[in-house]
Amino acid sequence: MREWWRDAVIYQIYPRSYQDSDGDGIGDLPGITSRLEHVASLGVDAIWLSPFFTSPDADMGYDVSDYTGVSPLYGTMEDFDAMLDRAHELGLKVIIDQVLSHSSIEHPWFEESRSSRDNPKADWYVWADPQRDGSPPNNWLSIFGGSAWEFDPRRKQYYLHNFLKEQPDLNFHNPETVDALLETMEFWLKKGVDGFRLDTVNFYVHDAQLRSNPPSDWTKFPVNPYEAQDQLYSKTQPENIAILQRLRALTDKYDARMMVGEVGEMGRQIDIMAEYTTGDDRLHMAYSFEFLSSDQTAEHFSSRISRFFAKAPEGWPCWSFSNHDVSRHVSRWTQEGEPTEPVAKQAIALLTSFPGTLGIYQGEELGQTDTEILFEELQDTANIEFWPEYKGRDGCRSPMVWSAQAEHGGFSDAKPWLPVKPEQAARAVDRQEGDEGSVLAAYREALAFRKERDELRLGEADFIDLPEPVLGLRRVWGNAHLTALFNLSAEPQALSLIGAGTPVGPGLFERDGASLDLPPRGFVFLESQGALTVTLREVEAAT
Incomplete structure (x- = not known):
C-alpha cells in the first residue's frame, strides 16, 4: 500500500x-x-x-x-x-x-557534561583540548558568526557549537x-x-x-x-x-x-x-x-x-x-x-x-x-x-x-x-x-x-526542453498525460502547441487553436491522451 x-x-x-x-x-x-x-x-x-x-x-x-x-x-x-x-x-x-x-546550554545533560572530564555524561557533547597557544582545536566556523568552538574554564576545553554558543553539539560518536x-x-x-x-x-x-x-x-x-x-x-x-x-x-x-x-x-x-x-x-x-x-x-x-x-x-x-x-x-x-x-x-x-x-x-x-x-x-x-x-x-x-x-x-x-x-x-x-x-x-x-489528478500525485515527471523563462513538464500516469507550462517571468510569453490538449484545473492563459499565450506569471495545465509538442514563439506574437 x-x-x-x-x-x-x-x-x-x-x-x-x-x-x-x-x-x-x-x-x-x-x-x-x-x-x-x-x-x-x-x-x-x-x-x-x-x-x-x-x-x-x-x-x-x-x-x-x-x-x-x-x-x-x-x-x-x-x-x-x-x-x-x-x-x-x-x-x-x-x-x-x-x-x-x-x-x-541549559539542558541538564550539558550542565553535567561541562562539570568535569570524568562525569557520566562527560563525552555526551563534543569536547576538545585547546591548541598549545590556547586557540580553538581547528578552523570550524559557526553559521551564526565566529568560531564554532567556545572555551569552558571548568573543563579547560572547548566545546563545539555549529550554531550559537548556547547550542552545544551533541556527540553522535557516543x-x-x-x-x-x-x-x-x-x-x-x-x-x-x-x-x-x-x-x-x-x-x-x-x-x-x-x-x-x-x-x-x-x-x-x-x-x-x-x-x-x-x-x-x-x-x-x-x-x-x-x-x-x-x-x-x-x-x-x-x-x-x-x-x-x-x-x-x-x-x-x-x-x-x-x-x-x-x-x-x-x-x-x-x-x-x-x-x-x-x-x-x-x-x-x-x-x-x-x-x-x-x-x-x-x-x-x-x-x-x-x-x-x-x-x-x-x-x-x-x-x-x-x-x-x-x-x-x-x-x-x-x-x-x-x-x-x-x-x-x-x-x-x-x-x-x-x-x-x-x-x-x-x-x-x-x-x-x-x-x-x-x-x-x-x-x-x-x-x-x-x-x-x-x-x-x-x-x-x-x-x-x-x-x-x-x-x-x-x-x-x-x-x-x-x-x-x-x-x-x-x-x-x-x-x-x-488531489484529483493521479498524474500529479503518482505520475512520472519529464521536463520539456524549452528556453527560459518557460518551464514545462509532463506528468504521466497510465494513458493520461498532463502537461504543465509556466511563464516564470514578468513578461508575456507565446507558445505553439502540436497535439490536442484540453486546459484543466487552475490557470492564467489565453488559447487560440495551436497558439497559447501566457501573460506575466501565467500558467496552464493541459490534459491529453498523448504527448504534446510545445515550442516558444516570438514574444511579439503575444502582444
Missing part, C-alpha cells in the same frame, strides 16, 4: 506566530488548536510544528532544554494532547520538529548519546505523533579527527565567513548514515510514521538528499534549501528535480518554497514594481506540479510578503552580527493575520512579539475568504486539483 506521506502536502506552523490565546503576545498550542479548521480547509494532509519544547529561547526554541517537555510559553502537555486529538479529528497528521544535533535521543523520540511516538521533521540532519556526526575545513571556491568574500569554507569535516560525515538507520528502525516500530530531514549544505544538497533517502532503512524523505533561494529559473527547478531522481530513483524528496528560515518566496521572486498576487498564485500551481511531497509555510496561502523589521524590533538576534547586509529571519516570522481590521491582525489582544504591519494585515484571512480571485482561493483550488 502506498504510504500516506508520499502524496502529502505539509503545512508548517511556527507556534510563536500562529495564534495567541492567552494575551501574552506569543502564539501557543491552544491558539493553534483553535485555527486547525482553517488549516484543514486548505486541503493539506499534515501540519509540521516548529519547536514548542522547553527552551530558554536563545534561538527561538531551536535550543532545547527538555526534549519531552512543553515550554510554558506555548502551554502544557495537556494542551499538546488536545491539539493532537483535534488535528486527528480533522484528518490532519501531526509532525513535530526534532532538534537532535545540539541542545540548549552510543549512549544516541540512545538517549532515541528515547526522547519514542516518547512522542507513543503519544501518537505521525512523524518528525529532523532539524539539520546532516550535522549529526563530526569528523572524529577534528581536521580543519578547506576553503571553498569563492571569488568574492561572502557576507558570512562560514560560506568561505567547504564544510568537509564539520558535518555530513559517512558515519551519519548509521545514525539515520537507527532513527528509521525506531520509527518502523510504529505504523505509518515518517521522518523528513532538513539538509543544510552548499553545493551538494541534492546529492545528500538522494543519499539519505536511498533504500528503505534511512530517511523517508528529505528537503534542502535548493528551492528556498532567489533562483527561479526553469533550469534551476528542472535540473534539481531531475538530478534527485537520477541519483535516487527509489528515494523521495520534499519540496517547498518558503519556511521560517528564509525570506518568503513572494518577496524573493517578485520583481520591482511587479504585483505580488500573480507570483503567489503561480507558485502554488508550480509546486503542485512537482513530483514529491510538498511543504507550504503559514501565511503563504495568503500571498504574504516579508515584514520590514526595524533594528529596534529585532528578535532574531542570532544573526545580528550580519546586520544590515543580512537582516535575519524575523521578516518571515511575523504573526499570522486573521482579521484585517482587528488590532494586531487578530493574532493577539496584546502587543505581539513581532509587529503586525499594515502591508501584512491587508492580506488577512477574512479579507480573502469568499473571494474567488484571492490567493487563498488559488491555494485551495490548486491543492484540490492535485
